[in-house]
Every structure is written in C-alpha cells, then in structure tokens.
Amino acid sequence: MSALLTGWTGALAFSVVVLAVAMTCVAYMTWLERKVAARMQNRIGPYEVGFPHGWLQPLADIAKLIVKEDITPRSADKVLYNLAPVLVVAPALIGFAFIPVGQGLAVVDHPYSFLFFTAFASLTLLGIFAAGWSSNNKYALLSALRMVAMAASYEVPMILALLVPALLAGSFQLTALVEAQRGLWFLFYPVVGQLAFGVFFLCALAEGNKSPLDILDAESELIAAYNVEYSGIKFAVFYAGEYAHTLAICGVAATVFLGGYLGPAFLPGFVWLALKCVALFLFILWVRWSLMRLRIDQAIRLNWMVLLPAALLNLLLAAFWVVRT
Amino acid sequence: VSGGAIEVVEREFGELALNMGPQHPSTHGVLRLVLHLKGETVVKAVPMIGYLHRGVEKLSEHLAYDQLAPVYERDDYLAPTANSNAYVLAVERLGGIEVPRRAKWMRAFVSEWQRISSHLVWLGTLGLDLGGALGGGTTLYMYCFREREKILDFLEELTGTRFHTNFNLIGGARYDLDAAMAAKSNRLAEGLEAALPELYAMSGSNPIFVERTQGVGVISKDLAQGVGVTGPSLRASGIAYDVRKAAPYDAYDELSFQIVTREAGDAEARFQVRFEELSVSLLLVREIADGLPAGPIFTRKPLKNPKATKLPKGEVYAAVESPRGELGFHIVSDGSARPYRLKINAPSFKNLQVVPHILPGGLVADVVAILGSLDPVLGDVDR
Numbered sequence: 001m002s003a004l005l006t007g008w009t010g011a012l013a014f015s016v017v018v019l020a021v022a023m024t025c026v027a028y029m030t031w032l033e034r035k036v037a038a039r040m041q042n043r044i045g046p047y048e049v050g051f052p053h054g055w056l057q058p059l060a061d062i063a064k065l066i067v068k069e070d071i072t073p074r075s076a077d078k079v080l081y082n083l084a085p086v087l088v089v090a091p092a093l094i095g096f097a098f099i100p101v102g103q104g105l106a107v108v109d110h111p112y113s114f115l116f117f118t119a120f121a122s123l124t125l126l127g128i129f130a131a132g133w134s135s136n137n138k139y140a141l142l143s144a145l146r147m148v149a150m151a152a153s154y155e156v157p158m159i160l161a162l163l164v165p166a167l168l169a170g171s172f173q174l175t176a177l178v179e180a181q182r183g184l185w186f187l188f189y190p191v192v193g194q195l196a197f198g199v200f201f202l203c204a205l206a207e208g209n210k211s212p213l214d215i216l217d218a219e220s221e222l223i224a225a226y227n228v229e230y231s232g233i234k235f236a237v238f239y240a241g242e243y244a245h246t247l248a249i250c251g252v253a254a255t256v257f258l259g260g261y262l263g264p265a266f267l268p269g270f271v272w273l274a275l276k277c278v279a280l281f282l283f284i285l286w287v288r289w290s291l292m293r294l295r296i297d298q299a300i301r302l303n304w305m306v307l308l309p310a311a312l313l314n315l316l317l318a319a320f321w322v323v324r325t
Numbered sequence: 326v327s328g329g330a331i332e333v334v335e336r337e338f339g340e341l342a343l344n345m346g347p348q349h350p351s352t353h354g355v356l357r358l359v360l361h362l363k364g365e366t367v368v369k370a371v372p373m374i375g376y377l378h379r380g381v382e383k384l385s386e387h388l389a390y391d392q393l394a395p396v397y398e399r400d401d402y403l404a405p406t407a408n409s410n411a412y413v414l415a416v417e418r419l420g421g422i423e424v425p426r427r428a429k430w431m432r433a434f435v436s437e438w439q440r441i442s443s444h445l446v447w448l449g450t451l452g453l454d455l456g457g458a459l460g461g462g463t464t465l466y467m468y469c470f471r472e473r474e475k476i477l478d479f480l481e482e483l484t485g486t487r488f489h490t491n492f493n494l495i496g497g498a499r500y501d502l503d504a505a506m507a508a509k510s511n512r513l514a515e516g517l518e519a520a521l522p523e524l525y526a527m528s529g530s531n532p533i534f535v536e537r538t539q540g541v542g543v544i545s546k547d548l549a550q551g552v553g554v555t556g557p558s559l560r561a562s563g564i565a566y567d568v569r570k571a572a573p574y575d576a577y578d579e580l581s582f583q584i585v586t587r588e589a590g591d592a593e594a595r596f597q598v599r600f601e602e603l604s605v606s607l608l609l610v611r612e613i614a615d616g617l618p619a620g621p622i623f624t625r626k627p628l629k630n631p632k633a634t635k636l637p638k639g640e641v642y643a644a645v646e647s648p649r650g651e652l653g654f655h656i657v658s659d660g661s662a663r664p665y666r667l668k669i670n671a672p673s674f675k676n677l678q679v680v681p682h683i684l685p686g687g688l689v690a691d692v693v694a695i696l697g698s699l700d701p702v703l704g705d706v707d708r
Contacts, residue, residue: 041467138343142365142689211460212533220351220457221689289464292456292533295690296365 015097015107022096026243027058029281036285065236073136073229080134085234087127089241091120095248100175101270102261114172117252118159121207124245125151128216131238132226143225146296147216150206153303154213158203160311164196164318165256174252178260185259192321195314197257199307204253206299208246210284212291215299250280340368343689347376351454351693354703356677360684360692367692370684372677377707385667389632390416391495393664397654398489400669401705403443406435407647409493414574415643415654416495420636426576428498428622433575434510434613435484435492436645437606438476441517443648444599444606445473447700448524451596454697455537465527472520479513482506495634497623507614514607514614521603529600538592542683542695545590552682553675556650557602558699560586561594568646575645582609592698599700632662642670649673649700673705 031046035053038045050056072081097107098117110116125147132144166172168189169180187193206213217225227238254260254276261269294302341362346352355376361369381400385393397412398405410432417424449469456462477487484490484500492499502510528534544554549562559566567584569577585601587594628634636658644653650672659665676699684692 037463041464042471043467138341142343146365211456211462214457214460217459218457218690219459220454220462220693223349288459289461290527291461292452292531292537293460293462293690294533295537295688297688298536 011107018096018101018107019093022093022244022247023240025247026240027062029243029247030061030239031055031058032278032281033285036282037289040286040289062236066233068232070232070234071229075136076229077134077136080130081229082234084127084131084134085230085237085241087130088124089127089237089244091123091127092241092244092248094120095245096251098174099248099251099255099273100178100260101273103179103269104175105269106175109173109175112172113174114162114166114177114256117174117248118162121245121248121252122151122155124241125207127241128226131230135226135229137229139222139224140226140228143216143218143222143228146218147226149296149300150213150215153300154203154206154307157199157303157307157311158207160308160315161196161199161203162252162256163315164192167315167318167322168192170322174255174260177256178262181259181262185257185262187257189321192314192318193257195310196318197253199311199314200253200257202302202307204249205284205287206303208249208284209242210246210288212287212294213299214288214293215296218293220293246281246284247277250277250284253280345692350458351696353450353696353701356696356701356703356706358680358684358692360689362689365688365690367684367687367689370681370692372680374674374677374703374706377703379704379708381708382667382669385664387663389662390634390636390664391628391632394493394495395489395491397669398491399704400671400708401647401649401652401673401702403446403702404436404439404648405489406432406439406492407645407652409491410436410575411643411645411647411652411654413493413495414645415641415656416634416636418643419639419641419656419658420495420634422496423624424497425621425624426618427501427620430576430579430613430617431498431500431502431622432493433577433580434502434610434617435480435490435498436575437609437613438480438510440648441603441606441610442473442476444603445469445476447599447648447697448528449473451694451697451700452528454693455534461527465524468520468524468527472517472524475513475516479509482509494623496625497621499623501622502614502617507617510614511611514611518604518607521600525600529596535593537690537694538596538698540589541592541687541691542698543589543591544679544683548679548682549590552679554650554679555672555675556646556648557585557598558595558676558679559650560584561598562590563588566651568644568651572644574643576613580609580612582612592694595698595700635660635662644670647672649702649705650676652705669708671705671708673701673703677701677706 035045046054046057048054049060095117098113100106128147129144132140165177165186168186169177171177187197209217219225227235230238254273258276261273263272343360343362345360346357347355357373359371360367394409394412397408400408449466452462452465480490481487483506484492544562546562546564549559563586565584565586570584582605585598585605587598638658638660640657642653642655644651652672653670655668656664657666683695
C-alpha cells in the first residue's frame, strides 16, 4: 500500500482522495449538525430533499449557493475581499495532509508534522481577519478585532495542551504519536491526559467559533460577523472552511488523544479514525446547542485566568511523569 | 442621527458610530440604536423609534367604539387581550356599563394565559439574544415555543383564534368556559408547571447565563421611577407596583396572588421576576378555572348597529397590567359614537426610555442582553 504512494503521482493521487473525502465529510457534517440540532430542539430538520431524511440537502444547498448573486461591496478592498475565502479554506484543508489514516499512512509524514498541523490550523484566522477588514463593514470589523483578541489568547493554551501528548510520545511526528498510544490512549493517562484534552477542547471551541465561545460569530450582536458582506459561492467557501477547520480539529484530537486509527482489528484503521471524529463532532454539537455565549471579556478572562495556568501546570506534570517513567 | 451625523461622530469624537437596527436580529423588531463605541465599550446610545408606527391613535378617531377593540389587539402583538382589555375597561368606566362577574373572571383568565405565552416568547428571545441562532439560544427558544404552542392551541379551542382572540367586548366577554375546557386548562397548567424546571435549567441555573446577566444593565430605584419604567422591569428594581394590586380591575380583587419583586435591578433580576411570574400566572389560571362564578358573560342588549354605543361627554383613563407593565387607555369623548381623542399609555415605550441611561459603560454584547431583559414589543412602542 505505502509503496503505491511514493513518488509524485502517488502523493498526488493520495492527496486528491483525502481532499475528496474531506470535502464530502464537510458537506455531510452540515447535514449531521442540522439533524442533531433539530433533534435536540424537537424539530425534524432537513427532510424533503432526498429520501430518507433529506440526505441530498447538502448538494441542494451547494447548488443554491453557486447560483446565488455574488455581491462585492463598492467600498471593499477587492483583492483581499476575494482572496479571503481561499485564505480560510486552504489552510484548513492542508491540515488534513498531516493526519495519519493508517500505520505510517499520511499524505505528509514529516518528523514535525504535528507542528505543521497546528501552524496551518492557525492560518485560517488570517483569512478571517482579511475578510473582516476588507469588507469595510463595521460589524465585520468588530468581528475581526474580536478574532485578533481571541486568537492571541486561545492559541497559547491550545499549543501548551497539545505539547503534552508530544511530550508523552517523545515525538512531533503524528504517526509516531499514534503508535505511542498502542498501550494506552493519551486521554486515559491519569490527570495529565484529561486535563490536556479538556483545555484543548475548550480552545478548539474558541478557534472553531462554537458556542459558548463563538465570540466572533456572535450573530445576535454582530449580525453575521466577519462574513456579513459575503454571499453566494464565497459565503459557501467560508462555510466549508469553518466545517473543514472543525473536522481537522476533530481529526487531530482523535489522533493525539484518542489513538487515531488504533482500534480492534475487525474494522480498518481509517474507519476507527472516522468514528472517533464523528464522536468528537457530536460532542461539540452537544455543547454548542446547549449553552449560551460568553461575553468577550469573560471569554478572555477564562483563557488567561483558568486555561493558561491549567495548561502550564499540566505541561509541568506531564514532564514530571515522563522523567519518572 | 442621519448618515452625515454618523460621520461627524466619528470625525469629531474619535468614536465608532454603529448603526444597530432597524434590520438586526436582536432589536426585537424594528428598533434602531445608534451606538457610539470606544473599542467595544458603549459610550452613548441613541434609540430611534417609529419604524412600526401605524397611526393607531389617529385611526381610533375614525372608528366607532364597538369596532375598536380588535384594532388594539394588534398593538402589543405578544399579549393581544391586554390591549383590548384596557380599552373596554376605559369605555365601560366612562359609559357606566355594567360587566357581569363571570365575564370579569373570564377576562382575567385569558389575560393570564396570554401573560404566560408572552413571557415564554420573551424567555425564548432572551435566549436568542444571549446564545444566538447558532447555539444554545435557539434550543431554549424552541423549548419555549413548544410550550407556547400548547397555550395557543388551547386558546384556539376556546375562542376560535390562536392569538388575536378578540375576546373582550364592551360590557362582557365573547366566549365562555365550560367544565370540559376548565379541566383542559388545568391539565395544561399542570403540564407547564412540570416544564418550567427544564426551561430554568437552560437559563437561570446555567452559569454562563448568570454570568451574562448578573450586574448587567442595572436600573436603580431612582432611575426606574424617574424614567417611568413599569411592569416586571420596575418590580426587578425593588418597587412592588402592579396594576392588578394597585388599582384592581377585572376579577383581580377577588383573586389571591403574590407580586414578585427583586432588589438588584439588573438583567438577572428582570429575568427572575418574569420567570417567577410564569408560576404565579399558572396558579392564577388554575384558581380562576376552579372558582369561576356562575352567571352570564354578557348582559347588554345585542347590538343591531355596530355604531350604537355612545359615550357621555368626558375623559377617562383605565389601565391594566400587561405582561410588559402598566398599559393605559385615555379616552376623550365628545358625546358621539367615536372617541374625540384616544391616547395609549404603552409600557414598552416607557421601558425603552431607560435604554440611553443603562447602555453606556457596557459592551456590545451587553446591549442585546439588556434589550432582551427589557422585553420591548415594537408594535407597543410605535403603535
């Protein structure tokens, strides 16, 4: 299998397959989210487009958004305005290249793939800021400014929490990180594992704009946040970028905390990875559709007063653990 | 503040002037706020109203007394009967028209059911304001609307209309409650009482909800009295004023119920007052359904001509406690079949006057929390 993937053609074919699967997943995540949210709220959700349970709804949505009018505000910064959706979606999709789907099987299996993943995951925020700034809309600007404050805060404990699995595995290579969990998933390491996962999860909610930390997406305050001026296909690209980012975060969380592709042998590794991603996504949905939103000052206070000290202390504990054993 | 003035604010004061509304998801209809911002902190807030002005008061001068009650039900569109109730009270008071005791109880009955449905809409939309359409807020909203739907179904069975029931007639009530419907009302009230803890778990006892509302938008006693805040928002500032107790109308002098008050005056206190009023109103509808006195609900001669009711020359003011506060009708009569002048004393309008005083100092996120906690209905503000 891995012999097929060497060389340029192999890598190209592999990345095309990963991209296609990822984009399909992203489309069906929107359907899943609408179904789960509907079930939580005594509704049915999408039902009419496709039998059973409106399973063609994502395709209908994409078709609708493609044919909708694409408007560029007259006073917008045209170049940045048109570039922003790409800047959001591209880094999120690049992130999938690093996630191992089987033993030694990742599009890019670099010794520092873990660091690359976190770097690319953070780059989506650049696109969001570009969108908020270039739209020349006050609501979008406020949202972009909030994004800067949130990103500057939540990146720090997120990286610190992600350092714990790297420290426990003694490697920055995601495939090596998974192999190091053959005995015990990092989530189940007493105290350090759960604490690191908890901090990472909260930061992931903030980075992925999910309630209760969807400060920059706060549509009851900022109407539609940074993408308020976008319509049609560009809006769809933003939407896809947001879900791709969430999926990538779920993927990396499953990889570094839940043993990635590891699992009983009756199912192939990538199925286990997919199941873990879906479980994490459902958990995010459960939190998202249950809680109100924090105010920006409260969100940032939570970060600096609780998450950052907890993450630092946890890193120290993990280092102590590694030295002891 | 026109578009030019917004530029002046930004040039002269170095503040960002943000135009919030009339098209905005959290302005409860078509309220427009011009916010002066330093960063995200509100320095000044100028509310602008009138986007839903329908000239109801002027329209009143062209319609006969008997035609008017349904018109006012469209004013405060979350509690229609409260409007027509205040109107018919004013007409009856000026004309000396006798109302049967059973009709008085029935009016209180429908008013309380609509108070509950109105408060449920308020709780749901407060959830939307705090949690957003893509978060837990919608879930609370849906739960509230699920419960409200049962009330609307019940009112439809009772009156034939889900919402604008056109229940109040000058001199009585239009629909009667039989034993089967009374039992149904009691069952519905029981079911709602059981659902309230679920709604409270999603709001009042949720730490994030408390964080967002506690100490936000504090209305002091002095400010509340100075500006004329009314209803639950006034009672949340520690003033136990409720028209149902202060100047009893309908059957409220015969019913036993508590006035809910809080001292803090913040958004959380306003939430708690309204939420507790849900239970109080549920007790009231059960009390009424159980103790409804026998007798007719309408004793006036049936009207052959819709323009038959003529009031003597004079002035009258009558008020009810609508879900938003004291709702009064002031009628000036010149002895004809139409009001010479009619003025509606609208609670949402009075409550909205406090907004420029309590928004400055808060963040943009607090603006929607405060607006949501004040529960304005723009149909009631603009009339």
